Amino acid sequence: GAVVSQHPSRVICKSGTSVKIECRSLDFQATTMFWYRQFPKQSLMLMATSNEGSKATYEQGVEKDKFLINHASLTLSTLTVTSAHPEDSSFYICSARRGGGSEAFFGQGTRLTVV
């Protein structure tokens, strides 16, 4: 149990286009989902926290108009990178927490390359 699926695993897009990444909790209802970004040879940095049905809470320094997060259901959250640029190239990982749970479960991550 507690499987989180992230799609796509890899994506290459042209500069200026938008990319959507999906994060699904397959066998539990996720009241909260988290989006992290990991630059090469660095640790994971939290970008935003989303609670189902409400607006995401963004960490300081993360542009909410650039990184659009939607958590429309208890099993799906999406991250859309709008007008992507090469500096947005990174590894994006989501995690999901079930209601009342102490642990968040991670997706496999998405490698975004903007050319």
Added chain:
Amino acid sequence: AQSVTQLDSQVPVFEEAPVELRCNYSSSVSVYLFWYVQYPNQGLQLLLKYLSGSTLVKGINGFEAEFNKSQTSFHLRKPSVHISDTAEYFCAVSDREAGGTSYGKLTFGQGTILTVHP
């Protein structure tokens, strides 16, 4: 605010030798503690976690960690490593106060690359 410091960025070790990966944290509130492993181009896999109870926690793949509240440490150990343990390891903390909006949000250390040599 919370912070996590992993004292070693890289740890080389020979196969079948013991290993310890160090982690210290600071927090103004009570925390849960986690160790994750990441293989290249993959997500994170939970090795073990400390929530409450016994301070010695056993995880998967023969790893264990000990929570030391006075030293605010949560070092990861394995008595005999294998080549397959080569990966990057992350220590993380989360706020244990249930009901808060930050509950489940993880603060990660910088990571330790464990390289096991034959």
